[in-house]
Amino acid sequence: MKVIRLAKQAVQLSKKKRTKYRFQKLKxxxxxxxxxxxxDEKxxxxxxxxIGIETLVKSIFKNRLFTEAIWILMFVCVGILAAPTVKMLYYSLIAGVVFVIGYVILTSIFMKSEYFMQLKKLLRIDLRKIAAGIQYDSELAKEDVHAERLAPAYEKLRDIGDFIASDQVKIRRIMVLNEIVLRSDMELELEPLIPSSYDSNFVKYALEVLKINRTLFTKKCIAYFIKYREAIVSDFGMDSLISVAGSALRMKLYILEFSEFIEEFLEYFPKDRFLRLCSIIYSNPEVDWGSLEEKTKRLVMVKYHYDPDFKQFVS
Ligand SMILES: [Zn+2]
Structure with a gap:
C-alpha cells in the first residue's frame, strides 16, 4: 500500500543507541x-x-550454578551421613569443601567463555522466537507508517536494520526517510543503507543527503552511482551524476580513486568545485594524476584563462 502525502513531514529523530555487539540490542x-x-523500555x-539479553543470560547462568552447587552439597551430605567412622566423616567433609572450592575457582576462570557459550545456546534455541519477535517489531513500524507517525516508524526500522542488514529493511527505512524533511543536524546514515541492487528510492535519498552532508558520500556510495549510472541518468538526469562526481573532489584519495569518472564531468563542474580540484592537483605535484592533470590544465587555459581566481594555475 502506498500512502500519498502532499508534503514531507518535519520530524525530530532521537539519537541512535549504540551497542558494542549486535546481540546486545535483543531484549x-x-x-x-x-x-x-x-x-522501548516496556x-x-x-x-x-x-529484560536485556545479557541480564537474561546471566540469570540463566546463575540458576545453573546454583543448581550445580546444591547437587555438590547434597553429595557431601550423603557422604557425611554414610560415613561409618568419625575419621571417614572428616574425610568426606574435607573432600566436599575442596571440591566446592575447586569448582568455584574453575567456574570463575571460565566465567566469560561459559557466559558466551550460554548466550550462543540461548540464541540458537530461541532463533525462531527471535525471528517472530522482530517480525512483530516490524509490524509495529508498519502501523506507525500507516498512521503517519514517521519519526517512531523510522526509529523502529533503524533498530531493526541494526540487527538485520536485509535489502527489504533498508528500502523500508529509505522510503520513510524520503517522506521526511532531512536536516543536517539529524543523525543520517548513507553507507549502511546501500542496497545490493539498483533502487531508485535509495538514489533519491542519497541525492538529498548529498545536498545536506557531502561527507556521508563515501567511496562505496560513489561506486554505487558509477555502477548503476545508466539507470540513474534515466531516472534522475545527468545533473545527479555531476553532483556525485563533484562530491568525489572532497578528498585527494577519492580523486585518485575516481579520476576517470571525474574527468568525464570536468567541464560541467561549478567553478568552486573545479577550483578545488585545481588547488589539490597543483599542491600535490608529486602525485601521478594520470590524464586528469592534463585535462584539468587544458580546461584552465580554455575556460578560466582570464579568471583572477585561477591566476596561480595559469602558466
Ligand atoms: Zn509483554
Whole structure:
C-alpha cells in the first residue's frame, strides 16, 4: 500500500543507541515470552519491563550454578551421613569443601567463555522466537507508517536494520526517510543503507543527503552511482551524476580513486568545485594524476584563462 502525502513531514529523530555487539540490542518480555530489538523500555504488548539479553543470560547462568552447587552439597551430605567412622566423616567433609572450592575457582576462570557459550545456546534455541519477535517489531513500524507517525516508524526500522542488514529493511527505512524533511543536524546514515541492487528510492535519498552532508558520500556510495549510472541518468538526469562526481573532489584519495569518472564531468563542474580540484592537483605535484592533470590544465587555459581566481594555475 502506498500512502500519498502532499508534503514531507518535519520530524525530530532521537539519537541512535549504540551497542558494542549486535546481540546486545535483543531484549525479552518474560510475560509474553517475546523478543524485541526496539529501543522501548516496556513491552508494547503488555506493558511490563523488557529484560536485556545479557541480564537474561546471566540469570540463566546463575540458576545453573546454583543448581550445580546444591547437587555438590547434597553429595557431601550423603557422604557425611554414610560415613561409618568419625575419621571417614572428616574425610568426606574435607573432600566436599575442596571440591566446592575447586569448582568455584574453575567456574570463575571460565566465567566469560561459559557466559558466551550460554548466550550462543540461548540464541540458537530461541532463533525462531527471535525471528517472530522482530517480525512483530516490524509490524509495529508498519502501523506507525500507516498512521503517519514517521519519526517512531523510522526509529523502529533503524533498530531493526541494526540487527538485520536485509535489502527489504533498508528500502523500508529509505522510503520513510524520503517522506521526511532531512536536516543536517539529524543523525543520517548513507553507507549502511546501500542496497545490493539498483533502487531508485535509495538514489533519491542519497541525492538529498548529498545536498545536506557531502561527507556521508563515501567511496562505496560513489561506486554505487558509477555502477548503476545508466539507470540513474534515466531516472534522475545527468545533473545527479555531476553532483556525485563533484562530491568525489572532497578528498585527494577519492580523486585518485575516481579520476576517470571525474574527468568525464570536468567541464560541467561549478567553478568552486573545479577550483578545488585545481588547488589539490597543483599542491600535490608529486602525485601521478594520470590524464586528469592534463585535462584539468587544458580546461584552465580554455575556460578560466582570464579568471583572477585561477591566476596561480595559469602558466
Ligand atoms: Zn509483554
Amino acid at each position: 525479552m518480555c518474560k510475560k509474553c515470552n517475546r523478543y524485541s530489538v526496539l529501543g 513491552c508494547q504488548n503488555c506493558g511490563s519491563d523488557f
